[in-house]
Every structure is written in structure tokens, then in C-alpha cells.
Amino acid sequence: MRVIHTVSELREVLAGQPRTAFVPTMGNLHEGHLSLVREAARHGSPVVVSVFVNRLQFLPHEDFDQYPRTLAKDAELLATAGCDIVFAPAEDELYPQPQTYKVQPPPALGDLLEGEFRPGFFTGVCTVVMKLFQVVQPAVAVFGQKDYQQLKVLAGMAEQFMLPTRVLGAPTVRADDGLALSSRNGYLGPAERTEAVALSQVLHQLATSARVPGPSLAELEAKAAQSLRKRGWLPDYVTLRRRSDLLPPSDEQRLGSEPLVALAAAKLGQTRLIDNLEL
Structure with a gap:
């Protein structure tokens, strides 16, 4: 080399x-x-x-x-x-x-x-x-x-x-606990590293709830962001988008077979992390 x-x-x-x-x-x-x-x-x-x-x-x-x-x-x-x-x-x-x-x-x-x-x-x-x-x-x-x-x-x-x-x-490579590998993970202290897996968990929860009838997408996204805030995060966005153009899906698309992706960016302490999950 x-x-x-x-x-x-x-x-x-x-x-x-x-x-x-x-x-x-x-x-x-x-x-x-x-x-x-x-x-x-x-x-x-x-x-x-x-x-x-x-x-x-x-x-x-x-x-x-x-x-x-x-x-x-x-x-x-x-x-x-x-x-x-x-x-x-x-x-x-x-x-x-x-x-x-x-x-x-x-x-x-x-x-x-x-x-x-x-x-x-x-x-x-x-x-x-x-x-x-x-x-x-x-x-x-x-x-x-x-x-x-x-x-x-x-x-x-x-x-x-x-x-x-x-x-x-x-594909994204993840640690055993589900945290997406990132160079910025090295900025996390021990307690922050343990907490950091919450970002991928919130995305999984959003993806699961998004495909079933119930609250609106805006309500689901607000709930996901609030769950991070309660844990000490400062989210920039937690959202569900169409894979094709990263615009919000209609209700019909969300509940149907439209390829979607859940995306999030949030700050934990001084470290900003991003993640996503296709569904």
C-alpha cells in the first residue's frame, strides 16, 4: 500500500x-x-x-x-x-x-x-x-x-x-448495541456512549408506529423528538421521509408500501449524532 x-x-x-x-x-x-x-x-x-x-x-x-x-x-x-x-x-x-x-x-x-x-x-x-x-x-x-x-x-x-x-x-455498520459507527462517537464520555444507542431505538419506534393507523405523522415525529429531549438530548429533527426525494409522505404513502426512511440528528452533550432507518 x-x-x-x-x-x-x-x-x-x-x-x-x-x-x-x-x-x-x-x-x-x-x-x-x-x-x-x-x-x-x-x-x-x-x-x-x-x-x-x-x-x-x-x-x-x-x-x-x-x-x-x-x-x-x-x-x-x-x-x-x-x-x-x-x-x-x-x-x-x-x-x-x-x-x-x-x-x-x-x-x-x-x-x-x-x-x-x-x-x-x-x-x-x-x-x-x-x-x-x-x-x-x-x-x-x-x-x-x-x-x-x-x-x-x-x-x-x-x-x-x-x-x-x-x-x-x-449499509451502515453498527456496534453490538445498535449504535451507528461514527468518528464522532469518540467524543462521547462513558455515560454518553451508553445513552447514545437511544437514537437508533427512537428511530425503530418511529418506523414501527408509522406504518399503522393512529396518530398523524406530525404527532409521531413530535413524540419521538420529545422522548429524546426527556433523556437529555437536543434533537434537530426526527422525521419520516420518502426515500425517493426525502420529502414527507402522504398518509396513503405512509400506511402503504411507499419506500420510506426515518432520519434523526440530535446533540448528546457536545456531540451531534445522526442516524437513519429504511422501512
């Missing part, structure tokens, strides 16, 4: 490789990331994993400076997971000048849920991923379904720009 830090060297190494598979990450890797690498290896070769903490997707009050940089450990993990190349550019390598050209996702998808509570987030994500796609030129790129809305935004970007990259989603 090679660790490469410059765009020029990466392009030289990948020249003439028509089946490159790519997994973009911000590092601080865990088993969820490694599952993406293994999935990528099923679809192409060589497998390239980028490790880059992207300033553009952090709001001013968020944890860009505190986000863990653990490249040496990340490289050790990636070497065991089938990664062929780690691309770990410095910030001025990927952004040698201010990034004034940016990729703006459509408001109908990019300004709701995460986009509402983290304005500009998806612009930052789309911009860095577009840039990485141009550098790596992958045939396939794999993203985790834990970031459900992000996956839809990036798949739409690749489709509308007719990029030669197929965007694939891989």
Missing part, C-alpha cells in the same frame, strides 16, 4: 487505470469506513482511499480544528482492509488557491434536514467530492448509508454532471 500526498504523484500512479474504486474519508477511521473499502474492492481496482478533513463543509462554530487527524493509525487499518493507495493531501495541495468555484446542490434536496441545520454543508461536500473525483477519476465511489442525505446528494451530482463515476451506497 502506498501513501501519496500530491495530486501530481497520484495522477501519475493512476494513469491508465480504468477500474479505480474510490472511498473518500476525513480520516479517524473505524470499522464502518473499512467496510466501505472492502465494498469498493468488490467493484474495482486499485482501491484509493482519501484522508482529508475538508474545511468547506464545517460551519464556523463546528469542530474543524478539533477533528482528529490520525493518519498513521488510519494507514495501518487501511493496509488490512484491501486499500492500495492512501491519498492524504495537505490543505494547500487540494486547495492551492481559495475555492471560489463551488458546486451547489438543488435547494429541494440540499436545503432540508442536514442542509437546514448546517447551511452550506452540502455545498462543501459536493465541492470537495467533485474535486477529488477529478483527481482520482474513479470508475466507482462508495459512500456509507449512515449519511443518507449526503449519499443522495452525491449520487444526484454524479448523474446530472454525467460523471464517469458510479456512486454506490454501503
Whole structure:
């Protein structure tokens, strides 16, 4: 496995490789990331994993400076997971000048849920991923379904720009108690880590109650959010949406066979966690 830090060297190494598979990450890797690498290896070769903490997707009050940089450990993990190349550019390598050209996702998808509570987030994500796609030129790129809305935004970007990259989603990896694996789980104290599983439990409860006649969807969502508040969480949203466009379902769709997804984002202590459950 090679660790490469410059765009020029990466392009030289990948020249003439028509089946490159790519997994973009911000590092601080865990088993969820490694599952993406293994999935990528099923679809192409060589497998390239980028490790880059992207300033553009952090709001001013968020944890860009505190986000863990653990490249040496990340490289050790990636070497065991089938990664062929780690691309770990410095910030001025990927952004040698201010990034004034940016990729703006459509408001109908990019300004709701995460986009509402983290304005500009998806612009930052789309911009860095577009840039990485141009550098790596992958045939396939794999993203985790834990970031459900992000996956839809990036798949739409690749489709509308007719990029030669197929965007694939891989299932969320969970701890034994059901907590979705996340780099930010490392911010949780012992008591918070025990409590954190409540987020997935609330989503299961919402998904179960949503398919049967009874209270309205708004009432079910309000009850789910209140159950988190009573446990000390600060929820941004707990909601049920259509998988197709992440808009609210009608009552007929909710009680029928429309593919749906329950999504939540909430802060526990100082740590913001997200999760989702398809139904």
C-alpha cells in the first residue's frame, strides 16, 4: 500500500487505470469506513482511499480544528482492509488557491434536514467530492448509508454532471448495541456512549408506529423528538421521509408500501449524532 500526498504523484500512479474504486474519508477511521473499502474492492481496482478533513463543509462554530487527524493509525487499518493507495493531501495541495468555484446542490434536496441545520454543508461536500473525483477519476465511489442525505446528494451530482463515476451506497455498520459507527462517537464520555444507542431505538419506534393507523405523522415525529429531549438530548429533527426525494409522505404513502426512511440528528452533550432507518 502506498501513501501519496500530491495530486501530481497520484495522477501519475493512476494513469491508465480504468477500474479505480474510490472511498473518500476525513480520516479517524473505524470499522464502518473499512467496510466501505472492502465494498469498493468488490467493484474495482486499485482501491484509493482519501484522508482529508475538508474545511468547506464545517460551519464556523463546528469542530474543524478539533477533528482528529490520525493518519498513521488510519494507514495501518487501511493496509488490512484491501486499500492500495492512501491519498492524504495537505490543505494547500487540494486547495492551492481559495475555492471560489463551488458546486451547489438543488435547494429541494440540499436545503432540508442536514442542509437546514448546517447551511452550506452540502455545498462543501459536493465541492470537495467533485474535486477529488477529478483527481482520482474513479470508475466507482462508495459512500456509507449512515449519511443518507449526503449519499443522495452525491449520487444526484454524479448523474446530472454525467460523471464517469458510479456512486454506490454501503449499509451502515453498527456496534453490538445498535449504535451507528461514527468518528464522532469518540467524543462521547462513558455515560454518553451508553445513552447514545437511544437514537437508533427512537428511530425503530418511529418506523414501527408509522406504518399503522393512529396518530398523524406530525404527532409521531413530535413524540419521538420529545422522548429524546426527556433523556437529555437536543434533537434537530426526527422525521419520516420518502426515500425517493426525502420529502414527507402522504398518509396513503405512509400506511402503504411507499419506500420510506426515518432520519434523526440530535446533540448528546457536545456531540451531534445522526442516524437513519429504511422501512
